Amino acid sequence: MDFKFSDRVPSLDNDVVGEILKVAGDPKIISFAGGLPAPELFPVEEMKKAADEVFEKDGQNALQYTASIGNPKLRQLVTDRMQNHKHIDCNVDNVCITTGSEQSIDLIAKMMINPGDVVLVEKPTYLCALDVFRSYGAKIVGVDMDDDGMKMDSLEQALKQNPDTKLIYTIPNFQNPTGRTMPADRRQKCAELASKYNVMVMEDDPYGEIRYSGEPVDPIKHFDKDGHVIFMSTFSKILAPGMRLGWIVADKKFVDAFVLMKQSADLHSDNLSQYIVARFMEENDLDAHIQKIRDVYYRRSSMMLKEIDEQFPEGVKHSNPEGGMFIWVEVPGNINTMELFKNCVEHNVAFVPGEPFYPDKVIPGTFRVNFSNMQENQIHEGIHRMAVAISEMLNK
Amino acid sequence: MDFKFSDRVPSLDNDVVGEILKVAGDPKIISFAGGLPAPELFPVEEMKKAADEVFEKDGQNALQYTASIGNPKLRQLVTDRMQNHKHIDCNVDNVCITTGSEQSIDLIAKMMINPGDVVLVEKPTYLCALDVFRSYGAKIVGVDMDDDGMKMDSLEQALKQNPDTKLIYTIPNFQNPTGRTMPADRRQKCAELASKYNVMVMEDDPYGEIRYSGEPVDPIKHFDKDGHVIFMSTFSKILAPGMRLGWIVADKKFVDAFVLMKQSADLHSDNLSQYIVARFMEENDLDAHIQKIRDVYYRRSSMMLKEIDEQFPEGVKHSNPEGGMFIWVEVPGNINTMELFKNCVEHNVAFVPGEPFYPDKVIPGTFRVNFSNMQENQIHEGIHRMAVAISEMLNK
Structure with missing residues (x-):
C-alpha cells in the first residue's frame, strides 16, 4: 500500500x-x-565487573523506570567532569542524560524549530544533524569555514541576513567531517554573537576529549554569560557507543522544558546502562x-x-x-x-x-x-x- | 532568559x-x-547471568554501534513470539526494535501527522500519547467507549466526520487507564474500518501478555489484510522497563521509513541491553x-x-x-x-x-x-x- x-x-x-x-x-x-x-x-572486563556489581547491589532499581532527567549519580559525575575538564559553570540541575548525542540534537531541534525557522551550520557539517533539522522543517544555511572552523564574520553576516535564525549548530573540536578545531577567540565571539542576536548555540562536542596533540580549548559554553549555549556530549567516543548515553548542559529553565520533550520521546534513557556507566566511573580512572x-x-x-x-x-x-x-x-x-x-x-x-x-x-x-x-x-x-x-x- | x-x-x-x-x-x-x-x-539473577555471558562472548559487539532496526537475534526472537503468541503473519523484516513503546508512539506520530491532521483515540486514553500527538500539531478527537472498549459505530462516525484522520490510536487489552478489553469482533471491525477509510491503526499492546483471567483475544494486527495496522509492544511489563526496549510490527515499506526516523531520533536502541534480553530469552522460559x-x-x-x-x-x-x-x-x-x-x-x-x-x-x-x-x-x-x-x- x-x-x-x-x-x-x-x-x-x-x-x-x-x-x-x-x-x-x-x-x-x-x-x-x-x-x-x-x-x-x-573496557569490556571493567564494564562486566561494574554490571555485576549493579545487579548485586541495585538490580531492582536499575531494571525499574527512572526519572526522565536521568540517574542522579551519573548526572553528578557528569557535572563534576563538566566543571573540572570543561570549565563550565554548572550544577547537577543543568545536566540531563540523553539517549546519545543524536537524541540531544533531535530534541533541541524539536524544541526550537518551527517550520521555516533558520539553523546556521558549518559548511560542511555532520550529515545526520542536517537530516534532523530538515525533519522539523528548518531552513538550513551554511556558514563558511577555514582551517580554524566556522568564520565569525561569516556567522555574523548570516545572523544579520536571517532574522528568523533560531539555532547555530557547531562542532568546535575536531569537527565532523573536517577534523578542524575552533580557537578560543572564535568560541568567545560565538557566545557573544548568540547573546547579541538572541539565538541559541548547539555546541556538539562528541570528540573533545579525544585530543592527542595541541592544547585543549575551553568550550563555547565556558564563555556563555546568559544561557544562550547548550553544550552536548556523549559516552560514545570515550567509553562505548552501544549503550547510547549522552548528556546536555544548559540553563535550568531550558533543561526543564527539554525534560518534558524527552519524556514524550522515550520516557528516559536506559537505566541499567546509566547505573553501569556510573559504577564504571566510580571504580575506574576514566581519564x-x-x-x-x-x-x-x-x-x-x-x-x-x-x-x-x-x-x-x-x-x-x-x-x-x-x-x-x-x-x-x-x-x-x-x-x-x-x-x-x-x-x-x-x-x-x-x-x-x-x-x-x-x-x-x-x-x-x-x-x-x-x-x-x-x-x-x-x-x-x-x-x-x-x-x-x-x-x-x-x-x- | x-x-x-x-x-x-x-x-x-x-x-x-x-x-x-x-x-x-x-x-x-x-x-x-x-x-x-x-x-x-x-528476574535480576537471570539477567545478571545473561549480561555476564554477553560480556564474555560478545563484549566488543554489544558495546559498539549497531543497525537502527535492531539486533538481528532479538528481532528474530520477537518475530517468533509475534507469530506464535499473537498469530500475526510476519517475518523479521516487519520488526523494528525501539527505545520503548513511548518511542514507537513518538516516531509513528512524527511520520504520519502534519499539523491539523486528526488522530482518533479512546476517551479516555494514555495521557503521554496525547502529549506526543499534540507535540506534532495533531487535532485529537475522542471516540466513545463502553465496557468492551472503543465503540465501532462511534469510530466509523468519527472517521466520516473527520476526513483528515491519519491515525487511530487504541490500547485493546486492559486499556490504560480503564482496564477494558476489546473483543475479537470489534478488533476485526477496526481493521476493516482502517482499510475502508485508508487510515493507520496504532495498536498499542504493552499489557496484552499480562492476562490473568478470561481468554486471550488475537490482536487487531491479526485481522489486518493490507498493512493498515501497526502493532506495538514492549519488554517493560513482561521483563524490565528500565532497559527501554520495545518493538513495532508493520508492513515492510512502513518499517523502512520508520527506521530512517529512528536513525534521526537516537541512531539505535541500547545495544548492550538488546544483547542481554536476547540472551535472557534464549536461556530462560519467558512464558x-x-x-x-x-x-x-x-x-x-x-x-x-x-x-x-x-x-x-x-x-x-x-x-x-x-x-x-x-x-x-x-x-x-x-x-x-x-x-x-x-x-x-x-x-x-x-x-x-x-x-x-x-x-x-x-x-x-x-x-x-x-x-x-x-x-x-x-x-x-x-x-x-x-x-x-x-x-x-x-x-x-
Whole structure:
C-alpha cells in the first residue's frame, strides 16, 4: 500500500549515506567510510565487573523506570567532569542524560524549530544533524569555514541576513567531517554573537576529549554569560557507543522544558546502562582509559596523514586534526567524489564523499576518511588503493 | 532568559501529571498513582547471568554501534513470539526494535501527522500519547467507549466526520487507564474500518501478555489484510522497563521509513541491553516468568476490587480488568476528582484523576488506581483511606 507520510519523512529513494555504507560493508573492501570507535579499546572486563556489581547491589532499581532527567549519580559525575575538564559553570540541575548525542540534537531541534525557522551550520557539517533539522522543517544555511572552523564574520553576516535564525549548530573540536578545531577567540565571539542576536548555540562536542596533540580549548559554553549555549556530549567516543548515553548542559529553565520533550520521546534513557556507566566511573580512572584511546588514534591518524602525503597525487590537500576520528581531503580538478567513490569501490576501498555533508551548495572534490577503526596495515593498503583511483580520475 | 521555544513545547506551568506524581511521591502517602511493574518480580539473577555471558562472548559487539532496526537475534526472537503468541503473519523484516513503546508512539506520530491532521483515540486514553500527538500539531478527537472498549459505530462516525484522520490510536487489552478489553469482533471491525477509510491503526499492546483471567483475544494486527495496522509492544511489563526496549510490527515499506526516523531520533536502541534480553530469552522460559507476574497481579487486582466493593460508598462503579495494571473508578454526584485528589492527599493516599486522560470533553467523577506495584496491606489501608475521603466529598 501507499502510506500517506507526513512532510517530515525524507524520500526513501534518496538515502545516499545508507547506500554508501551498504557498499562499504562488503568484507573485501577496506572502508574508511564509517565513524566507529575502535572496539578493541572498549573496557569490556571493567564494564562486566561494574554490571555485576549493579545487579548485586541495585538490580531492582536499575531494571525499574527512572526519572526522565536521568540517574542522579551519573548526572553528578557528569557535572563534576563538566566543571573540572570543561570549565563550565554548572550544577547537577543543568545536566540531563540523553539517549546519545543524536537524541540531544533531535530534541533541541524539536524544541526550537518551527517550520521555516533558520539553523546556521558549518559548511560542511555532520550529515545526520542536517537530516534532523530538515525533519522539523528548518531552513538550513551554511556558514563558511577555514582551517580554524566556522568564520565569525561569516556567522555574523548570516545572523544579520536571517532574522528568523533560531539555532547555530557547531562542532568546535575536531569537527565532523573536517577534523578542524575552533580557537578560543572564535568560541568567545560565538557566545557573544548568540547573546547579541538572541539565538541559541548547539555546541556538539562528541570528540573533545579525544585530543592527542595541541592544547585543549575551553568550550563555547565556558564563555556563555546568559544561557544562550547548550553544550552536548556523549559516552560514545570515550567509553562505548552501544549503550547510547549522552548528556546536555544548559540553563535550568531550558533543561526543564527539554525534560518534558524527552519524556514524550522515550520516557528516559536506559537505566541499567546509566547505573553501569556510573559504577564504571566510580571504580575506574576514566581519564587513564581515554589516554589509551588518544594514543592509539594518534598513531593511526599520524600514519594516515603520512600515507596521504606520500601516496596521494600532487595538489591533494588535507586537514591536520589534533584529535577526533576524521581527516578531510580536497582533490584538485573539480573531481566529483561520488564518481570517485564508484572508482574506489572498483579498487576495493571506500570513504564518504563530501556531498551529503553540505547543507546547500556543494564544494566539489572533497571527502572524509576515518582512521579510528582502522588497523595500520589497512591504512597503508587502503590509502594506496585510493591513490591509484584518484590518479586514474585526475588523468582521465 | 526567555527561550523562544517552538509551538511543539507544552506550557511548563501545565504539567498536571508531574505535579500529581510529585505529591504522590511523599513516602507517607500510599500511592495508587504510578504505573510501575512490581520490581520484586524482575528476574535480576537471570539477567545478571545473561549480561555476564554477553560480556564474555560478545563484549566488543554489544558495546559498539549497531543497525537502527535492531539486533538481528532479538528481532528474530520477537518475530517468533509475534507469530506464535499473537498469530500475526510476519517475518523479521516487519520488526523494528525501539527505545520503548513511548518511542514507537513518538516516531509513528512524527511520520504520519502534519499539523491539523486528526488522530482518533479512546476517551479516555494514555495521557503521554496525547502529549506526543499534540507535540506534532495533531487535532485529537475522542471516540466513545463502553465496557468492551472503543465503540465501532462511534469510530466509523468519527472517521466520516473527520476526513483528515491519519491515525487511530487504541490500547485493546486492559486499556490504560480503564482496564477494558476489546473483543475479537470489534478488533476485526477496526481493521476493516482502517482499510475502508485508508487510515493507520496504532495498536498499542504493552499489557496484552499480562492476562490473568478470561481468554486471550488475537490482536487487531491479526485481522489486518493490507498493512493498515501497526502493532506495538514492549519488554517493560513482561521483563524490565528500565532497559527501554520495545518493538513495532508493520508492513515492510512502513518499517523502512520508520527506521530512517529512528536513525534521526537516537541512531539505535541500547545495544548492550538488546544483547542481554536476547540472551535472557534464549536461556530462560519467558512464558514461565510472565506466569509469575500474572499470578501476583491477579491477587493484587482481586484484592483491590474486593476492597473497593466493600469499602467505597454506594454508587461507586469500577471496571473489572482481566489483566494489566489498572482499575478505573467512577464516583457518583459529579465529583471533581482533582478536588478529590487534594482531599485524598490530606488522608495520605493518592491516585490519578481522570481529567488528563481525556482528549477533549472531561467526564467528571472518574479516576485511575494502580495495583501492580502495591503490597496487599497497602491496598487494604489505601482503599480504606480513599473510602473515607470519597465519603467526605459525597456528604459535603
